[in-house]
Amino acid sequence: MDSVNGLISKSLCQQPLFSFGVIADVQYADIPDGHSFLGVPRYYRHSILVLQRAIKKWNTCSNLQFSINFGDIVDGFCPKDDSLTAVRKVLEEFATFNGPVYHMIGNHCLYNLARCELTSLFKIPSIDGSAHYDFSPTPGYRIVVLDAYDISALGWPHDHPKTLAAKLILDEKNPNTDKNSPEGMMGLDQRFLMFNGAVGEKQLKWLDDILKESTEKEQKVIVCCHIPLNPDVTPLAALLWNYDEVMEVIYRYKCVKACLAGHAHEGGHSIDSHGIHHRVLEAALECPPGFDAFGHIDVYDDRIHLIGSNRLANTEMVFTS
Template identity: 50%
Template sequence: MDMLVNVDFQILMGLAETDTMISAAGVATKQPLFSFGLISDVQYADIPDGRSFLGVPRELLPLLKIQTLDGRAYYDFSPVPEYRFVVLDTYDISALGWPQDHPKALEAMKLLREKNPNENKDSPNNLEGLERRFLKFNGAVGKEQMEWLDGVLQEATELEQKVVVCSHLPLDPGATSKEALLWNYDEVMNLMHRYNCVKVCLAGHNHTGGSSIDAHGVHHRVLEAALECPPGTDAFGSVDVYDDKISLVGTDKMESTDMHFNP
């Protein structure tokens, strides 16, 4: 089974066919449950330009045939019974991607006016600490999506599934610059921490990458951006998923990371 998922990083997924494999030395080794490839922040495609963020919908979700809830850009899927992937729309509340008079854009601009006194809302000047995340090129997860996420995590807990959360904007301050954080990262993290099913969070946006393990043992991995690669270099990875760990093998600018957790 092959599957392509895009949250401004892409995941190409395939299922493993056997539980064990034999190494070159003749030793049996554990085969991953499934594997996938990923790349972050390409921000280019050799196709006609997408439509603008001033209100006209983009091409991406229908083009990749991603199943969504009524066209929303958040969704979940299970490649194997043991795992569930949850893809968040971190621009649900945003000044980008909506018509300027859309309620979600108006909500975003109201928040930016309250939190960012600069005329240029993409500037963090005079903002201190975690307040530096309130920039126009970031966004938030809305109330309806939060309720959906709560239901998904509750169901995953009941099914004893391990959850991998995927988002464009990072969720943990320990894994990224403050300027790249989701506006309501704390609300999303508090919700996730109510459950024990979330094991790994994958994100993009902070082009230099980063990683952390939060206070609840959740691994956060922000992926190095392909956009920042000089000519002749790359940044992509392959991931093997096991019962008790997720192993990212990076190529070139993308660092390798082993993420161990309680099964």
Template identity: 65%
Template sequence: MTPANVSITTQGKKPLFSFGVITDIQYADIPDGESFLGIPRFYHHSVLVLRRAIKTWNDHNALSFALNFGDIVDGKCPKSQSLPTVKRMVNEFDQFDGPVHHMIGNHCLYNLPRATLVKLLKIPAPSDTAYYHFSPRPGFRIVVLDGYDVSALGRPFDHPLTMVAWKLLEEKNPNSDKNSPEGLTGLARRFLMFNGGVSGEQLTWLDKVLGKSTRDGEKVVVCCHVPLHPGCSSPEALLWNYDDVLEVIHRHGCVKVCIAGHDHSGGHCVDSGGVHHRVLEAALECPPGADAFGHVDVYHDRIEILGVDRMASMELVFRP
């Protein structure tokens, strides 16, 4: 009998490879609270979601790696506890029987400088950048973007990319509180301090990586903490220069799926180039006993996201 969350089309077929996914754990040793929209947040329970995810992944016994889409610690974590809390969460991930690839989110940057995070999370990128790529098997490539490369968070105020970020926020958001979208309309509501952008240098890097993948006949999955398309996300959670990133992605035919976190309720759309955009549901908003994690089965012509509980399962068929 086929499980309810597995597509009939792939029953009996073995995936080329599989990997675990989780996002927005945002653990903190503080009482439960709520978001600015009044949505409950379960800071203590989120680490239990992670533990159940890792046990499930290990029991699966066929996952090549796991992807953490960022925000393993919450911004409300007392700053005196930031370093030990991040180290604790990294140790939790180390219980997985395989490599874990991390992304940096805004809540990570509220707690620690990005250079420190890059080291703690073992991100394989030079200096304090956090974008990288790897091939889990011939014919496929995972590209991880740094959605806070241009950001008001995580670097000294006089860093060139910090200055670019503040200039953009001053131009686009007239509010004194740069995390407030008050008065902003439509997609302009993305210009908030808890979002970020991709630098010109990273765009050039992405173009080169995707160009080589196209020449080599690879299929690419692009991952980023921040969503890359307005069709799958609220405007308030969107990458500042998502359009620049999409222009590079659509320049090449190799990208099949983009996966993100950040917008906790999740989402999905297919863009004008036939690329799927999937935002994963957050572990933080799971009440005690509930879960939000999953794993991804990759086939030649599709991926299957097999979610647990609050993470929706979904089949994403590649456009030829």
């Protein structure tokens, strides 16, 4: 088909370099439907059906090389005695995908199980309990998965230095007794809630090394993180504590083209001042029966294209340089 200027549309004639499935915030639990603290309906049992339909769809796409789960596979309201069973049930569904599945840890995961259990169940290559890693699906691209709860009051032992560091941050930044409450907090300070976290110094150094190496190899990079990294794409209460430090590292280089996240259930898309796309994926948990929120991403040399199902919006992300 010819375009209006007589040229064949690039999207029609060009095959993607690689493609992968995406889904965020399944938050399954075998409990009756409920609501968020803002009153948004949540469909705990239906969410695993969304995942099942996602995998069925992905398996019909022969070109998908892998899939990425953006965290929170079970909900915090899952009865604690059922947590391990619920996590395994969701992982069994992911295992029916015809390819590798890459996971990241979310706050609801940490409400249910200890970090050490999760890294083992998710098969995350972990050193000293960390959950950040990278891989290269094709020579010209690298996927970087950040550990958004590296510094966190969740998941680490109570006396762990990273737990103590997180509690110190919360005590300094959040005046409320309930550290998940932003009451009275203004602007960007609203991000200092216990259900968020931070990327620690060692991980920041690792990220810098990865991006330096990617630059030397002339690779483009897609950064994946459970918590969003840009205040323009998410409610401020769902922002990484030290998003600014992470983006400072990213801005040292020109290789990062997109940052993908979950956590903020309504989703969103923005382009920052450096031309980097930030896309938050809509939550599977908040799909009523008959609706879905999953998709796949086609990756090209000059753009990535998110193709979503009804509640996950299609998004074309064209690179500026």
